[in-house]
Amino acid sequence: MEPLEKGFYYQPTLELAKALLGCFLIKETPFGTASGIIVETEAYMGPDDRAAHSFEGRRTKRTEVMFGEPGFAYTYSMHTHCLLNVVSGKIGQPHAVLVRALEPFSGKELMAERRPKAKNEIEWTNGPGKLAKALGITMSDYGHPLDEPPLWISKGMNIDPRDIAIGPRIGIQNTGEAVHYPWRFWISGNKFVSPKTQ
Template sequence: MFTPVTADFFHAPTLELSRNLLGQILVHELPEGVVAGRIVETEAYMGAEDRAAHSFGNRRTKRTEIMFGKPGLIYTYQMHTHTLINVVSGPEDTPRAILIRAVEPVEGIELMAELRGKHMPMKNWTSGPGKLTKAMAITMDHYGRHFSEKPLYIAQGDPVHAVSVGPRVGIGNSLEAVHYPYRFWETENPFVSKFR
């Protein structure tokens, strides 16, 4: 049905990979069935020199340790009650990562409806980084695995041709990093996150 991309897919410069991830399919094989969403929005964090990155100044903590690993590793972290999911990118020991901000549901629609609440309109299920992990039952348990390996993986999709680029969202106290054009999204896709 879906086949994971090979590990070398992730061996691209971080900003290029952020763009390449658009249109690929995030897949989670659950005991109850498969849920999958087409990636429509990403956000790059450029490591040591990026004030908005958890690894700014090469900060190594229990949480950020995985960012120093090989590209394609899964970096999950908790923010309030949400789990957020990132793709580790860049060469080893260069702690960069790409946040998956939004996906468009393509498989397991009924299961996603149950996970998010059937009363909710579909375009609100996965239109944000904390929403999509709930809709796809992604938890902290995936930390440190690799996106080329089941059960949680990225599969080959179709490239996105209309891509918009702009500043990242919700990083207000990051000085100059607030303005970096490190967010990529499929232009006019209704599942892209709403930001104020």
């Protein structure tokens, strides 16, 4: 699973959100390596997107990585969960793509240990906080380049554009018109996508 080259991330954010579908997300830890196939993403379009942390160009310690090169990890905490985003957009254009769901691929024993309350394999990774816990992704991965270990993305399966479903993003209430933007993408019919998606 060779990391994707940096050039992969230099594409428009909405296109990147679709291109990530079918790719492998891999995380190495001292306890072993786990990976999954990305099956759902959400795009966040920076200064013009009320749902984005960088809306109106907000540049804070938390959002700083989004103002740099694409292809880096933007992790942030929500409640008790860590969520992983892929920085996108040009330098100074703070966009990001949230990795929302994975289909488990390798390291399944590790995932089961990390997600002991999950009822089944589907619940290990069918949400952004869930997949981060299952793979061992933490806030320490903030700012990590996604073309090298211990956290990287590699080429996976090619997804036919006709198999990509599109809809509004989830969990962004109180964001005005942004709540309706069709910037969530998932592999149609995949059972590992977020429960509210299909």
